[in-house]
Amino acid sequence: MNMLATPSASKPLPRYRQIKQQLAELLREGKWRHGQALPSEPLLAQRFGASIGTVRKAIDELVAENIVVREQGRGTFVKSHTRDYMLNVFFQLVDDAGRKELPRHQLLSFVRWRADVKTAERLGVAPGSAVLRLRNLLALDGKPTVYDDIRLPAARFAGLTANELSERDTTLYGLMQQRFGITVVRIVEHLEAVAAPADVAALLAVTAGHPLLRIVRTGYSYGGEAADTRLRYVRTGARRYESVLGQR
Amino acid sequence: MNMLATPSASKPLPRYRQIKQQLAELLREGKWRHGQALPSEPLLAQRFGASIGTVRKAIDELVAENIVVREQGRGTFVKSHTRDYMLNVFFQLVDDAGRKELPRHQLLSFVRWRADVKTAERLGVAPGSAVLRLRNLLALDGKPTVYDDIRLPAARFAGLTANELSERDTTLYGLMQQRFGITVVRIVEHLEAVAAPADVAALLAVTAGHPLLRIVRTGYSYGGEAADTRLRYVRTGARRYESVLGQR
DNA sequence: TAGTGGTCTAGACCACGTG
């Protein structure tokens, strides 16, 4: 007999996991913003009425989930989606020598929209609810390379402006974290090879029918809620789309 | 000043990491084969002359690296690349509803070969050294879907036969683990969209020029050494190539 | 020097699986 894990089982959570969840909740609320230090471990231990070892185990899991980083002698800090981090954690475009580079971005459009059935399902919201839709063109070496059509759940990103999107010097995920305290820790991508549709071909400067990567990506924050979903087309010429799965 | 980590720094490794490496070494030697239990934690603690907590920390890292699994009340076991594991850890083909399935495989050829420059580089061996080359066709729903051209470093897989490859009821990685004690824990893939070359088009039953995923994958075992590298073509019709990055 | 995280100890008790 193989019982599936039930979300709210009868068994109480271990102390360290309770503490982890309380810390995660405080982080989610933006109690400490990215780059700030958490209280020290002895202080947290006292505050939660647990031993340091137990608090450390809670923080261990937050570290494993890329939510905080420890720095010996300094403290424990809320992790930010820095350029470096983005270059190394998720998919990237690499050239033949394996070099990585962040692309330049150009915002094509930014509008309020209503979620169609598929978008709603991917974002975990009701069909017809408000979403922000932005279309984005990324260029590498001056050549348009990636076209993104992105949907964000409007409720989580209230007040976001086109200007913020245009003027950012970070990735969208970096902006989400700095502006809204939402950290994307997990992405799921579905990839296929397609012949370029006419409109996308024009944007990416290829002939219609040229083979392109077509990717549906959904990003999740550490609440497990979807933070964005996007339809992405990638022209893979001199560069390849890279993914690293597994440890280290 | 930012010193890069030097492989053999002056600082001694912490005890738990020494113990981890000794355990990893024993695992690499095949001291305990897949599915077998390691000695109990108190026994290991006594044997290594450390406290249980320290041994547990060593094992924690092995668990995090997918090398062993703990089962409460039973013991700690060498992890195997089971069907389920392969379905959930690395790339897979999913249908519209997100269902996953392992394909049927057909061995097209199996020969000894010499590593060309690119293959040698990917496998971390000398150019011209012996490699095993196998070509494989995977079918889903009776339709040829994936074509793999795989190179293995011959030194690590001495004695492998075409019959073993044909008759296996597991993935190649599963076979590697059961037969040679080599566990692939990390893969790197470079993806692009291409027009199908004539020979591949024939194998995958599409017209030449049809868009295909072209993937160069290298798999690494937990020594960090390459276990295989392959050129893969995928026909993505009803199914998509899925990848999950990040936590959980 | 004081405060931080990093490592380590030597236990305790609990939950689970097996005989």
Add this chain to the structure above:
DNA sequence: ACGTGGTCTAGACCACTAC
């Protein structure tokens, strides 16, 4: 009943950072 891993304690000392 017994042995396993899972949790937790209440400290210790070390290495590093900041002042």
